Amino acid sequence: MPNKQEPLLKAVGLTKEFGFGRQKTLAVAGVDIELKEGEVITIVGESGSGKTTFAKMILGLIAPTGGEIYFQGQLRDISTYKKKLEYWKNIQAIFQDPYSAYNIFHKIDSVLMDCIRMRGGGNLPHKEKVKMMTEACSFVNLKFEELTNKYPFELSGGQMQRLMIARIFLLDPKILIADEITSMIDACSRATILDMLMELRDKIGMTVIFITHDVGLAYYVSDKVYIMEKGLFVESGTPDEVILHPQETYTKRLISDVPKIYEEWDLSTV
Ligand SMILES: Nc1ncnc2c1ncn2[C@@H]1O[C@H](COP(=O)(O)OP(=O)(O)O)[C@@H](O)[C@H]1O
Ligand SMILES: [Mg+2]
Numbered sequence: 001m002p003n004k005q006e007p008l009l010k011a012v013g014l015t016k017e018f019g020f021g022r023q024k025t026l027a028v029a030g031v032d033i034e035l036k037e038g039e040v041i042t043i044v045g046e047s048g049s050g051k052t053t054f055a056k057m058i059l060g061l062i063a064p065t066g067g068e069i070y071f072q073g074q075l076r077d078i079s080t081y082k083k084k085l086e087y088w089k090n091i092q093a094i095f096q097d098p099y100s101a102y103n104i105f106h107k108i109d110s111v112l113m114d115c116i117r118m119r120g121g122g123n124l125p126h127k128e129k130v131k132m133m134t135e136a137c138s139f140v141n142l143k144f145e146e147l148t149n150k151y152p153f154e155l156s157g158g159q160m161q162r163l164m165i166a167r168i169f170l171l172d173p174k175i176l177i178a179d180e181i182t183s184m185i186d187a188c189s190r191a192t193i194l195d196m197l198m199e200l201r202d203k204i205g206m207t208v209i210f211i212t213h214d215v216g217l218a219y220y221v222s223d224k225v226y227i228m229e230k231g232l233f234v235e236s237g238t239p240d241e242v243i244l245h246p247q248e249t250y251t252k253r254l255i256s257d258v259p260k261i262y263e264e265w266d267l268s269t270v
Contacts (some may be wrong), residue, residue: 041209
């Protein structure tokens with residue numbers, strides 16, 4: 001059993017350098033982070049600051065060039081494909097462009113069926129699987145019966161985002177990384193999507209890493225905010241500390257780009 005005191009996920013001196021010689025880019029410059037179970041954090045930074053590279057290393061999609069990642073107190077080992085699949089049961093991501101996440105030749109029921117299989121439910125009776133898929137869809141206000149024979153590209157952007165949350169519902173990961181997921185949708189669906197994600201967080205107790213350049217989102221959803229500049233976390237703390245009382249010039253600048261954070265992000269009125 002994992003020790004409750006241990007952070008769920010920990011990165012120490014995590015570094016990623018792309019390229020060689022003059023072409024070298026230090027995308028992530030040695031960052032430390034500790035995440036507790038059920039914690040919601042947001043990484044905020046301007047474009048090119050290293051947010052996605054950080055996320056991909058945590059996900060095990062790209063290899064760090066320095067530092068270590070610990071999961072449930074153990075040095076993460078994803079040296080074989082089998083170990084990677086095991087790790088991915090615990091950590092999942094949704095990205096900005098929901099269409100890119102799906103195989104466009106797979107119908108929606110097979111997309112959802114894959115999630116059940118990944119969680120080890122491949123041998124359940126068909127009726128049971130349909131029940132699980134129906135439940136996952138209704139959680140995000142989609143009707144499973146209307147989706148079964150459709151392909152992902154036949155859905156609207158908002159429906160696709162909701163389908164992604166239905167997938168997470170079935171996959172039941174310990175950690176979810178959401179990278180710029182709200183930047184492509186309108187304010188109304190944005191609030192709905194965030195509400196659904198937070199509800200899902202409460203339901204399955206997952207840890208969430210939001211990645212965004214939207215300071216308003218960070219303020220409203222996070223337990224802790226990390227400000228990323230040129231591959232480093234330059235400031236971190238509670239939303240009140242970091243967003244209402246920023247210390248760094250860079251943070252102050254990011255915040256001044258969003259003058260009306262209160263008005264725009266009153267989710268209670270949506
Ligand atoms: N595959 C790659 N090859 C070379 N450079 C990359 C690659 N991916 C990202 N970078 C560079 O790393 C830096 C950080 O990029 P990224 O992590 O995508 O930032 P963000 O998500 O904050 O916009 C940028 O300078 C980017 O050009
Ligand atoms: Mg990015």
